[in-house]
Amino acid sequence: MPTAIVTGATGILGREIITHLSKLPDWTSIYALSRSKKDTYPAQVHHASIDLLASPNDLANQLSSQNVSADYLFFTAYLQEGDEKNLERLNGDMLENFLKALSISGAETKLKRVLLVTGAKHYGVHLGPVKSPMEESDPWVEGEGRPPNFYYRQQRILKEMSKGKGWDWVVTYPNDVIGVAKGNFMNLVTAVGLYAAVTKELNAPFIFPGSRTFYTMTDCFTYSRFHARFCAWAISEPRCSNQNFNVVNGDAQSWQTMWPRLAKRFGLTVPADQFEAEDEKVVPLIDSPPLNDYVQTSGLKGKIEKGEVRMRIDLTKWAERDDVKAAWERLAKREGLEKDAFEKATWFFLNFVLGRNYDLVISMNKAWKLGFRDWEDTWDALDGCLSELEEEKVLPKSGKN
Ligand SMILES: NC(=O)c1ccc[n+]([C@@H]2O[C@H](COP(=O)([O-])OP(=O)(O)OC[C@H]3O[C@@H](n4cnc5c(N)ncnc54)[C@H](OP(=O)(O)O)[C@@H]3O)[C@@H](O)[C@H]2O)c1
Known part of the structure; x- marks a missing residue:
């Protein structure tokens, strides 16, 4: 045993x-x-x-x-x-x-x-x-x-x-872990859920806060x-x-698919021209990105641009706005939610996860070849974790369950 x-x-x-x-x-x-x-x-x-x-x-x-x-x-x-x-x-x-x-x-x-x-x-x-x-x-x-x-x-x-x-x-x-924990360092689902819930409370459009480029690119969660x-x-x-x-779920996902589903789940609307306005912030990454290490064999010498993190909305600033904080307090009081959930949310991490301008494709072949025959549907995982956070009184009931 x-x-x-x-x-x-x-x-x-x-x-x-x-x-x-x-x-x-x-x-x-x-x-x-x-x-x-x-x-x-x-x-x-x-x-x-x-x-x-x-x-x-x-x-x-x-x-x-x-x-x-x-x-x-x-x-x-x-x-x-x-x-x-x-x-x-x-x-x-x-x-x-x-x-x-x-x-x-x-x-x-x-x-x-x-x-x-x-x-x-x-x-x-x-x-x-x-x-x-x-x-x-x-x-x-x-x-x-x-x-x-x-x-x-x-x-x-x-x-x-x-x-x-x-x-x-x-x-x-x-x-980019999809899971449930309280007060931890990197928590994608809690931050996304709180952003959606407060956006709803503000009666505002559900704008993707990250980069337009990454919105249509691929991530593996x-x-x-x-x-x-x-x-x-x-x-x-x-x-x-x-x-x-x-160890990734085995499917390829993108926010262009999941953001409209989130909007539907929370009863929100994604504006058709959500990327029309200027990005609020652009953070350049290092001069020598990982892809540079392959130029001698890949034939991409001189063609690799360094990465950046773009924020249509800087969530660290958004979470400090008076109207946003007041909306959270209203919501938390009305729905009996955990008061410090918003304060503990990892906005800086979410800025980064949503803001990159390059694909994140991760192979599961090694594990699968050795006999690990398992996979997970990323949207189902995200949806399920949001429901758990509703049960845990971190998020208000979406009315979905
Ligand atoms: N979260 C993500 O999205 C993500 C994505 C990719 C990779 N990872 C990686 O996964 C690994 C695990 O991260 P995680 O996100 O699961 O961490 P986490 O949710 O932030 O949890 C960290 C854990 O470490 C414990 N801990 C911290 N300092 C400690 C200390 N001095 N003594 C004893 N325990 C201590 C914490 O418990 P106490 O505070 O109660 O001690 C907590 O249980 C990390 O290498 C991380 O980089 C995470």
Whole structure:
């Protein structure tokens, strides 16, 4: 009977791994680790409060005193603070500290596999145009003019620390996660839902706040529950040993399809000329986008433009408008919603997700070829998560359910 440790228990990806494993009959014991506790768990899930920034010795003591040890580790903890250098330091340290602590506490002797959750920033999706499709064998986006990437530090730590040990590793690369969590760092669905609900309260048109270019381009999303199903499969599949995997739903979606569906769901109207006005803000990305690394073989030398994030509406400014804040307060009071949901919404992240000017096509072939025969419909996932947020009193009832 396998046992698991899941760090990042309250996170958008971690909490679904815990929920999924706890519904499977064979997982007898699951340790859910995070600083805070936000969910109630079934009997086989044991929550332990732990700060991954503590020293390895302190962490080892915390693990021993709470009897935390298991066959498998799912590492999904994430801390967003400061610039890329700081992200590299903090997120690398959290993983390194924890692996050292498992060794000090003796829990490592039982460990069979560590699954590290990272993301498509591995391909530099935050830096500008990327190769289509993104494949796991693609070279890392490093070198002059590129900021540090904390996923690279984490993956190097994982490979280094597994050497000569009784455990191997798996790394996942999800993208633009569709899921439900409260007060986390990157939450696409909550922000989209709140934007729609407040737009309705204002009786305003449902304007796509991102870039016109991206509106008609392709994105590949990851439903948090689909990611959890992948993790449950990959954690013990022998062919996944020491392998990295894209984990996206398997369909290709675009906002030109989903925005009108959202409008219909919330009873809103998309103006036919919604892109007529000037963009409010344009943020250029780095001079050397990831696609540059292929010019010698692709024949695209001199033809690759750097990326940018365009905002028809800058959502960080929109959320600060007096009329917008007043509309949220009215709505929250009338419908009995969680008051701080709007304040905690990740507007900067949504600006970025909707504002890029390049395609994000991610291949699932590697996982599918190894036998993972699963997929998810992105619109259904988005629609379902919005309904969950209505139940959780983060969003008002749309009248759809
Ligand atoms: N969300 C997305 O759209 C998205 C997309 C692609 C990739 N990813 C990647 O997926 C990975 C997981 O991110 P996520 O979005 O699931 O994170 P998240 O929802 O923000 O959750 C982060 C988790 O880490 C825990 N944590 C933070 N600092 C901690 C500390 N010092 N000690 C112990 N636990 C700590 C948090 O719990 P407490 O605060 O209670 O401690 C929380 O459970 C990251 O690498 C992220 O970059 C995310």
